[in-house]
Amino acid sequence: MALRYFGFLLIFSLLVLVWHLVVTLFDVPEYVFPKPVSVAKAIEEMIQSGQLYRNSVASLFRVTCGFYMAVVTAVPLGLVLGRKSHLRIFLNPLIQFLRPISPLAWIPIALMWFGIGDRPAIFLIFLSSFFPLVVFTTSSVLSIRTTYLRVAKNFGLNGLDLYRKVILPAALPDIITGIRITLGTAWLVIVAAEMIAVKSGLGYLIIDARNSLRMDKVVAGMVAIGLIGLVLDHIIRFLERMPSVEWSRLRR
Amino acid sequence: MEQVETLNKIEVCNLQKCYKERRAKKRFHTQCEAQEDCRVLDGLSFSIPAGCFVCFIGPSGCGKSTMFRIISGFERPSGGKVLIDGNQVTGPSNKHVCVFQEDGLFPWFTARQNVAIGLGTNSNEAHVQETVDEYLELVGLAGFGDHYPHELSGGMRRRAEVARALITNPEILFMDEPFGALDFVTRLQMREEMVNVHQMFDMTILFITHDIDEALQLGDRIIMLSDRPSTVAWDMELDFPHPRDLSTSPLKEIRKEIYYKMGLHVAL
């Protein structure tokens, strides 16, 4: 564990060092790419003014709402689709048709439907997470070992009990992997969405900084996005360590 | 005819099974003819009286597991029928419990939760815990109730699975090569315990094995299947008391006979 954090710090220090050397050696002007020191100063300034905190919370709030809504709808739908082949045959073409449409292409419609504010952004996050989560969940149900399903049938498990005791726990490790990947995508999308649709959040912060030609603030915003993404990923990885999920890693 | 059917616990009549093979696959099977290719069971018939411990042996891939899935109701036969207590089998039932060839314990549950699955849902919690502990102890897993399957050895996992099957108090216990993946000594221990289990519980056991000695030591009867498409190659009663010494005369001869019928020419 200690080694992991050490490695993390080492690689980041190296990155910053190389960055500093390249920028100074080639005499890159600040408006093309700022020095690490300027970015650090910008971060400090933005922390002082509360700008960084406010915008991070705005982005996180939208991602949390949209993503939460996607999880509570997509996972149950995926669980059912994985079991009911008739329903799957009907809905799969629709899902596969809607899935490749980038959530950003929905921005005009989102603005039309929901106006300005949090709601269009939340809607976009929901869209960007919903379809992948349905697909992940369905496929994780479909890849449950037949033996487990036979055992469940043998002991007369059916209905809600079957879902609660067998289908959901058997699919859960794969679903959590899906959640982890999808949350990463949602975090990607929010920044893009905020550049166009709203007047707060980290995406907006970056665009606003660019408009006032503050490249140090732009990079500071990028650093914040990266760090929060890292933390989100770590939180999901806690889920993977739950005893009722861990088995899929520890088996064999 | 009707009377014979009601006397026996399990009646298997002219069981047939064909799997539809995909065309692409067929081309690679050079030796077999297209028709023969998919035939796994070809007119399997036998009847088993209640309380009998039957061991099935046969070459690998001859359709033992297929037969097992059909008799226990998980698959439909292509032809013929299976009667249990005179009724045609239409699906699995918790009165006929299977221990599958593959690991069947739910890895997301502890040993205790797994065994409790066998009790169903409509009983009170205290009673469940008490009964589960009793059965865990019976199979020698007392104190391991809170372990997850990945924290147990292969033998212990199988024991937990046997406990889960026994706790339902089944009329028929199906076991498909249950000890095939275990090491030699554990296998010998499990053999002994299976004899005890059969004496303690009043049930019919169908036990598939590729281990001829295991069959000789456990079975009241051995049914040998032929190579695919499989039929009953040999059906014999073993009326010997337990524990059995396989190096003594009648069993030794029988073993020799089985080896011979399987086309093995090894010195014993």
Ligand SMILES: Nc1ncnc2c1ncn2[C@@H]1O[C@H](COP(=O)(O)OP(=O)(O)O)[C@@H](O)[C@H]1O
């Ligand atoms: N679901 C299936 N689809 C097609 N062929 C199958 C299927 N299950 C089994 N078989 C074929 O049936 C034959 C018997 O398999 P199995 O019953 O597992 O044999 P055994 O348990 O005796 O080793 C094998 O040749 C296998 O390829």
Ligand SMILES: [Mg+2]
């Ligand atoms: Mg088999």
